[in-house]
Amino acid sequence: MTTSENTDRIPPALRTEALEQLLTERGLVDPNVMDKFIANYETNVGPLNGAKVVAKAWTDPEYRQRLLADGTAAIKELGFSGPQGEHIVVVENTDTSHNVVVCTLCSCYPWPVLGLPPSWYKDPVYRARVVREPRRVLAEMGLELTDDVQITVRDSSSEVRWLVLPRRPAGTEDLTEEQLVPLITRDAMVGVAKVHAS
Numbered sequence: 581m582t583t584s585e586n587t588d589r590i591p592p593a594l595r596t597e598a599l600e601q602l603l604t605e606r607g608l609v610d611p612n613v614m615d616k617f618i619a620n621y622e623t624n625v626g627p628l629n630g631a632k633v634v635a636k637a638w639t640d641p642e643y644r645q646r647l648l649a650d651g652t653a654a655i656k657e658l659g660f661s662g663p664q665g666e667h668i669v670v671v672e673n674t675d676t677s678h679n680v681v682v683c684t685l686c687s688c689y690p691w692p693v694l695g696l697p698p699s700w701y702k703d704p705v706y707r708a709r710v711v712r713e714p715r716r717v718l719a720e721m722g723l724e725l726t727d728d729v730q731i732t733v734r735d736s737s738s739e740v741r742w743l744v745l746p747r748r749p750a751g752t753e754d755l756t757e758e759q760l761v762p763l764i765t766r767d768a769m770v771g772v773a774k775v776h777a778s
Contacts, residue, residue: 626695629660631764638748639757665692672745680771681742682710688736744771751777
């Protein structure tokens, strides 16, 4: 058995902890600074932020208009900004049109509202196939769209990052903004899933 095969059997959490300990021992990182970064991405940056943006857009028509007109500014109104969020364009899914996001060059992604990109988003297979055959890729990911729904693939880049405003599901009309937030997933804001009422 090779060293590589042995390393592959170690859980990622243990490998990460060992790497952090090694870097700390060598004085290359300050554990307090590292803890602040981790806490920031766990609590302040991530899909919960995006869900709050979407829920506000669903319940506040004026905010929705501002969000679609200038995503970056409207998102900043809620306090979400920072690296990888300098220029975010928001596109809306409707009954007849569906948007899905990819970064064909690397993994550009709106971190302030979605956190770090999932592994499948960075996968070269997803990046290549979703452009060529989006309907099939979405179906493989569990999202079946009828033939009358037009699919638009949005290519994120270092200049523009995309956020999908998913359709509000039927049966949620009486829910408050706060009650809507837990329904909204990262995948729906990338366009590879729909939001479900429960």
